[in-house]
Amino acid sequence: MVPSRSRKSSLGAAALAAMLVLATGNVAIGGDDGGADDARLQNLSVELKKHEVADTSHAATAEIGKAEALKDKARPMVGERKDREALARTLDELEATLSLVEAKLAHAAAKSKLDVAKAKRDDIKSELAKVRTDADALEKQQAELEKKLGGGK
Amino acid sequence: MKRAIISFAAFALVSCSRLPKPAEMQQFEGERKAREGEELKLEHPDLVKNADAQYQKAVQAHDDKEKELLEHHAHLAWMWWQSASLRRDTREATEAEKDVAKETAQLDRELAEAKKRQKLAKATLDRMAQIIALEGKVSDSQEVNTAKSAINEALAALKEAQAVDADVHASATFAAAEAKLKAATDSLGKNKPKDALSMAIDAKAGAEAAKREAEPKYSTTEADQAKLTRNKALFDAVAGISGVSASQVAGGVQAAVVEAFSSGAGAVTIVPMMEATFIKLAEVAKNFPDYGLVVEGHTDSKGNKTKNLQLSDSRAKSVSAFLAAQGVAPDRLTSLGKGSAEPVADNKTKDGRSKNRRIEVLFVPSSK
Numbered sequence: 001m002v003p004s005r006s007r008k009s010s011l012g013a014a015a016l017a018a019m020l021v022l023a024t025g026n027v028a029i030g031g032d033d034g035g036a037d038d039a040r041l042q043n044l045s046v047e048l049k050k051h052e053v054a055d056t057s058h059a060a061t062a063e064i065g066k067a068e069a070l071k072d073k074a075r076p077m078v079g080e081r082k083d084r085e086a087l088a089r090t091l092d093e094l095e096a097t098l099s100l101v102e103a104k105l106a107h108a109a110a111k112s113k114l115d116v117a118k119a120k121r122d123d124i125k126s127e128l129a130k131v132r133t134d135a136d137a138l139e140k141q142q143a144e145l146e147k148k149l150g151g152g153k
Numbered sequence: 154m155k156r157a158i159i160s161f162a163a164f165a166l167v168s169c170s171r172l173p174k175p176a177e178m179q180q181f182e183g184e185r186k187a188r189e190g191e192e193l194k195l196e197h198p199d200l201v202k203n204a205d206a207q208y209q210k211a212v213q214a215h216d217d218k219e220k221e222l223l224e225h226h227a228h229l230a231w232m233w234w235q236s237a238s239l240r241r242d243t244r245e246a247t248e249a250e251k252d253v254a255k256e257t258a259q260l261d262r263e264l265a266e267a268k269k270r271q272k273l274a275k276a277t278l279d280r281m282a283q284i285i286a287l288e289g290k291v292s293d294s295q296e297v298n299t300a301k302s303a304i305n306e307a308l309a310a311l312k313e314a315q316a317v318d319a320d321v322h323a324s325a326t327f328a329a330a331e332a333k334l335k336a337a338t339d340s341l342g343k344n345k346p347k348d349a350l351s352m353a354i355d356a357k358a359g360a361e362a363a364k365r366e367a368e369p370k371y372s373t374t375e376a377d378q379a380k381l382t383r384n385k386a387l388f389d390a391v392a393g394i395s396g397v398s399a400s401q402v403a404g405g406v407q408a409a410v411v412e413a414f415s416s417g418a419g420a421v422t423i424v425p426m427m428e429a430t431f432i433k434l435a436e437v438a439k440n441f442p443d444y445g446l447v448v449e450g451h452t453d454s455k456g457n458k459t460k461n462l463q464l465s466d467s468r469a470k471s472v473s474a475f476l477a478a479q480g481v482a483p484d485r486l487t488s489l490g491k492g493s494a495e496p497v498a499d500n501k502t503k504d505g506r507s508k509n510r511r512i513e514v515l516f517v518p519s520s521k
Binding site for chain 2: 018043089092093096099100102103104106108110113114118120121123124125127128131132133135138139141142145146148149
């Protein structure tokens, strides 16, 4: 049997050690990994903001809305040990969603430029057809008059 | 006993039954296995790598019958895949836009030609209308017929002058000739065939003078425009080659290719990876036979200057021989070794030295 005084000091030492472990454990987990998650969320949030500003043509409204919801879902989980896996999954989904948003915005912009270029080409094509028809008719008329005048080359 | 067997069988059935694959996972599998899937991987390796990683996790979750995880990873795999696909579509749309822009430029030129034809025909018709209007109003005498004939000649001369843009490049002379023709027509309408004849002769002479005045400017404008258009087309063709950095320089278009040779000292054979680049350059050269090619070899500053000069010369010759083997006429090719004398980047850094070890192919309009 352990003497009472000795038992008290053993318990105290064990409690102190447990507190230290917990404290350092928390720091290790919440400080390192939690910090990394927080930084990742911050970066993704900045990226999301950029896309929101860039999406003037509403090409990725649904995905941006979804990304907003994922960001809001992730925020309270940062630093919570029990939510670590769920947070990782949410951030993964947020990252994939933002990549898709970026791709959609770039595609919409390229498609819009292509449509504008096609419209311009079609306008010129149509004008060319009209001018050619008119020029053909005028030249025909001119040839007839030249015959009538009997002179022109 | 019977109940136990039934329970066991039901348990076994439930345990063995597989989770259905989500639609996104099936779609991903279908597209990933196609030839386009491999091409997409080459174009966007990082995104496809992410998609593949998520797909592997989805497969694992499927095996483990973890429905929620399966759906999560399948969805992520699909999103990464779509992200890559959309980026490829974006590239294709950008290329299509360039093609449409080229087509538009060609149509623009054709439109300018058609407008010129239209303008010329309209102007000639207006002048003719004035003459036609005289029909029946003037007597059919010898003098009148002579004047009419002179007016017709002046009319034809004006038409020829306008065909070389004399109304633009020799506007004053042309306008004076046109006014003379109108005066001639008016005189004939007033039964003054002598005046009409004299003015028609002046009009013809004026139109011919306007033509002479306009012709050099017209030819220069046409030739300059054609040269610019040709240079631009060449630049676009060169810029479209992977591994080539194209630039428009005084006198032509320059194509620079870095790291075309293996790093071994003295290596003068093009590395297999860069052969496709030079094959495409040869194709462009064949499509632009009106350009000569000056192939220059450049090295970084490491090593002996004389040896670098010899090496750059050998490499330039090696590229020339390669282009000739691809069908570029040897008399269009000139090779030069420049050694380390013309660096384009800092030789103190690895990246700079890499940029300096290059082959430059200068396309120069041929004087032939």
